Amino acid sequence: MTQHTPPPGPDAPGTASDGAEPHAAGSALPRRRSFLIGAGSGAAVTALAATGITAASRPPESTTAAPAPAPAVAFHGANQAGVYRPAAQQRQACFAAFRVLAKDRAELKTLLRTLTAKGATLSTGLRISDPVPAEDLPAVAGGPPPNSGVLGEDVPPDSFTMTVGLAASVFDNPAYGLAAKKPKGLTGMTVFPNDTPDPAWTGGDLLLQLCADSTDMIHYALRDITKATRGVLALQWRINGFHSAPRPSGSPRNLFGYKDGIVNLAQDDQLVWIGKDSGQPAWAVGGTFIVVRLIRMLVEFWDRVGLGEQDGMIGRHRATGAPLGGTTETDVPDYAHDPDGQTIPLDAHIRLANPRTKATDASRLLRRGYNYDLGVDLNGNLQAGLIFASYQRNIQDQFEATQLRLVNEPMTDYIEPFGGGYFIGLPGVADKHGFLGEGLFT
Amino acid sequence: MTDSLPAPAQTMDAALTAYRGYVAGKLDTLTGQVLTLKASIGNNDLAAARPQWLDAQLTWQEIGAAYGSFGDLGDAINGLPSGLPRGTADPGFTGLHRLEYGLHHGQGPAELAPVAATLYTDIGALRGKLPSLTVAASDLPIRCHEILEDSLRDNLSGNNDQGGGMALALTAADLHGTRVVLALMATLIDGLQPGYTARVSATLDRLDTALAATKANGRWPVWRAVPLSGRQPVTGALGAALEVLAYVPALFSTDD
Ligand code: HEM
Numbered sequence: 001m002t003q004h005t006p007p008p009g010p011d012a013p014g015t016a017s018d019g020a021e022p023h024a025a026g027s028a029l030p031r032r033r034s035f036l037i038g039a040g041s042g043a044a045v046t047a048l049a050a051t052g053i054t055a056a057s058r059p060p061e062s063t064t065a066a067p068a069p070a071p072a073v074a075f076h077g078a079n080q081a082g083v084y085r086p087a088a089q090q091r092q093a094c095f096a097a098f099r100v101l102a103k104d105r106a107e108l109k110t111l112l113r114t115l116t117a118k119g120a121t122l123s124t125g126l127r128i129s130d131p132v133p134a135e136d137l138p139a140v141a142g143g144p145p146p147n148s149g150v151l152g153e154d155v156p157p158d159s160f161t162m163t164v165g166l167a168a169s170v171f172d173n174p175a176y177g178l179a180a181k182k183p184k185g186l187t188g189m190t191v192f193p194n195d196t197p198d199p200a201w202t203g204g205d206l207l208l209q210l211c212a213d214s215t216d217m218i219h220y221a222l223r224d225i226t227k228a229t230r231g232v233l234a235l236q237w238r239i240n241g242f243h244s245a246p247r248p249s250g251s252p253r254n255l256f257g258y259k260d261g262i263v264n265l266a267q268d269d270q271l272v273w274i275g276k277d278s279g280q281p282a283w284a285v286g287g288t289f290i291v292v293r294l295i296r297m298l299v300e301f302w303d304r305v306g307l308g309e310q311d312g313m314i315g316r317h318r319a320t321g322a323p324l325g326g327t328t329e330t331d332v333p334d335y336a337h338d339p340d341g342q343t344i345p346l347d348a349h350i351r352l353a354n355p356r357t358k359a360t361d362a363s364r365l366l367r368r369g370y371n372y373d374l375g376v377d378l379n380g381n382l383q384a385g386l387i388f389a390s391y392q393r394n395i396q397d398q399f400e401a402t403q404l405r406l407v408n409e410p411m412t413d414y415i416e417p418f419g420g421g422y423f424i425g426l427p428g429v430a431d432k433h434g435f436l437g438e439g440l441f442t
Numbered sequence: 443m444t445d446s447l448p449a450p451a452q453t454m455d456a457a458l459t460a461y462r463g464y465v466a467g468k469l470d471t472l473t474g475q476v477l478t479l480k481a482s483i484g485n486n487d488l489a490a491a492r493p494q495w496l497d498a499q500l501t502w503q504e505i506g507a508a509y510g511s512f513g514d515l516g517d518a519i520n521g522l523p524s525g526l527p528r529g530t531a532d533p534g535f536t537g538l539h540r541l542e543y544g545l546h547h548g549q550g551p552a553e554l555a556p557v558a559a560t561l562y563t564d565i566g567a568l569r570g571k572l573p574s575l576t577v578a579a580s581d582l583p584i585r586c587h588e589i590l591e592d593s594l595r596d597n598l599s600g601n602n603d604q605g606g607g608m609a610l611a612l613t614a615a616d617l618h619g620t621r622v623v624l625a626l627m628a629t630l631i632d633g634l635q636p637g638y639t640a641r642v643s644a645t646l647d648r649l650d651t652a653l654a655a656t657k658a659n660g661r662w663p664v665w666r667a668v669p670l671s672g673r674q675p676v677t678g679a680l681g682a683a684l685e686v687l688a689y690v691p692a693l694f695s696t697d698d
Contacts, residue, residue: 099670099671099674099678101674101675101678101679137685137686137689140689140692140693141692141695142691142692142695143688143689143691143692143693143695144688144689144692199670227685230678230681230682230684230685231645231648231678231679231681231682231683231685232678232682233678234674234675234677234678236670236674
């Protein structure tokens with residue numbers, strides 16, 4: 001119903017009745033809507049008119065002070081937001097994977113345009129006095145309101161970012177004719193030796209990574225986007241995560257109590273964005289491969305392990321986040337002078353993940369994960385863990401190389417990877433004329 | 443379920459009258475079907491009774507009796523065990539779903555014959571009352587939307603499945619019921635919002651296609667047994683249809 005507004009008409013003509021006519025005795029009356037005409041007033045039918053778009057009858061803006069608006073993160077740019085933008089990771093996230101039901105290429109294109117419009121609108125924020133976005137069904141008097149109201153009337157920017165990725169299955173679907181555009185190395189998620197993939201938490205054609213500073217914004221955005229894409233995107237799995245405040249300072253802690261995200265790639269390292277010389281199809285330049293791994297952490301078991309052993313498994317001191325033998329989290333581990341692992345065990349997580357050698361430097365990746373807390377397992381243990389999200393220009397050389405070094409690391413006993421997927425994060429949208437994945441269609 | 447769609451009515455009164463006629467016809471069909479079903483149960487021919495239950499249930503769905511429009515009689519005919527103190531064993535659990543339950547839980551004529559007899563009586567009572575039931579003008583626009591909301595909430599959720607597993611068949615019948623109401627209302631809807639009926643119909647066609655694609659050898663599979671990849675097109679198309687159907691009542695509304 002894009003661009004399709006009902007004929008504006010006068011507000012309820014004098015024929016309005018308070019409600020429905022009497023109904024069958026004892027039956028439930030239709031609720032929530034009052035109607036212009038009653039049974040027997042067929043002549044009034046021609047007088048029926050939708051009473052104009054809601055925008056025309058919105059109340060004047062409130063004059064009471066609202067909380068200071070959270071900043072807006074630019075949606076447009078050479079790369080998508082949610083990877084390096086904003087610089088400080090937001091507090092809340094949702095990772096949602098969808099089946100794409102678009103029946104052909106044209107519908108897929110429309111879907112990507114709709115997602116682009118949603119991403120742009122939600123990133124900027126929306127005031128109730130703004131026109132209803134074209135990608136939404138327009139407001140009809142007496143009809144469902146254009147938004148859920150979860151955030152009140154105005155939608156704040158709230159540092160919102162939307163990051164979209166496509167799985168290999170989209171390129172393999174003959175309906176879309178994208179086989180020639182398939183990025184090299186975009187496969188289904190590899191099953192590693194310690195994985196127990198759960199079909200309920202794997203698969204999906206399209207990834208939406210929604211991040212913001214509040215949980216209600218995340219909920220609002222997902223609900224808003226699914227409404228606008230109903231029938232074309234089928235939600236398959238989703239998980240919400242949180243990024244903690246620093247305790248007491250520095251990098252926030254994960255659910256094992258360790259500071260996480262201390263060491264990460266800078267954009268200058270040029271290992272994240274797909275470049276012109278990457279050998280990837282031209283449309284993918286400016287994109288990045290997104291790996292999502294849902295990893296349960298057996299926190300009760302972990303809490304029954306001595307601190308020294310915990311520190312040894314990670315390779316850092318829990319209290320400070322410093323590498324073993326160091327004093328602050330920013331200290332750089334010096335493996336060259338610790339060849340036998342006297343200070344930092346050879347199989348410590350950080351040492352296997354990044355041995356800091358010339359040979360392994362190109363396997364580094366950008367991590368921007370979130371903790372999750374889901375409920376209770378069969379046996380009354382907490383269902384909690386890490387939504388591991390990494391961004392790299394090559395899945396095999398970076399994520400998989402790192403993951404393979406981590407196979408059977410001591411921490412393995414305390415974690416259970418059970419879901420996620422591999423996606424190509426689309427290049428950014430330069431300006432309001434473009435759309436996500438535009439290059440797929442040229 | 444393949445009967446043709448009614449001609450569009452020119453006034454709401456005419457639509458209501460035509461709809462009442464449609465319901466009367468369906469109740470007549472249902473009466474015959476329940477008579478057959480009752481006989482099979484009486485003869486302890488449960489293999490025959492199971493598909494006959496489905497025939498009757500589908501006819502009921504096609505009436506589009508969403509949101510309890512027939513009051514206590516509607517509950518007696520199509521009620522569920524939820525909310526009853528003794529659940530499926532509660533004497534208040536009667537009607538089509540009660541038969542479905544029994545036929546799929548090893549019950550025989552001893553338990554089910556009286557249920558079938560009461561069902562037959564209740565349908566007759568409803569048929570008799572039909573001419574005197576007042577139907578609100580709001581009823582048809584809401585039906586356009588909410589018959590299929592019930593498909594999602596009650597059928598595809600599994601909430602009303604008493605063992606038959608026939609959520610897809612029921613949803614297809616609901617879809618037909620929606621098309622009947624929509625066809626009756628087409629002129630009225632398009633008068634308020636030109637082209638809207640066609641827009642809605644396109645979403646319903648897609649739902650039809652998605653439902654049909656689940657069939658194996660011309661038969662409806664048990665919904666829960668359909669793999670996710672087969673369920674997604676159905677729930678996706680249903681969701682898309684609901685988003686546009688939701689505006690039909692608003693077209694006739696004076697709310698703001
Ligand atoms: C639940 C599972 C995991 C936990 C609890 C965990 C925990 C940690 C912690 C506490 C650190 C040290 C702080 C930091 O440097 O950010 C770290 C570093 C790191 N982790 Fe993990 N991690 C997990 C899974 C993974 C996976 C699946 C990978 C990649 C395949 C990975 C790759 C890395 C890398 C590359 C570093 C940085 C090492 C460095 O450069 O020194 N981690 N992890």
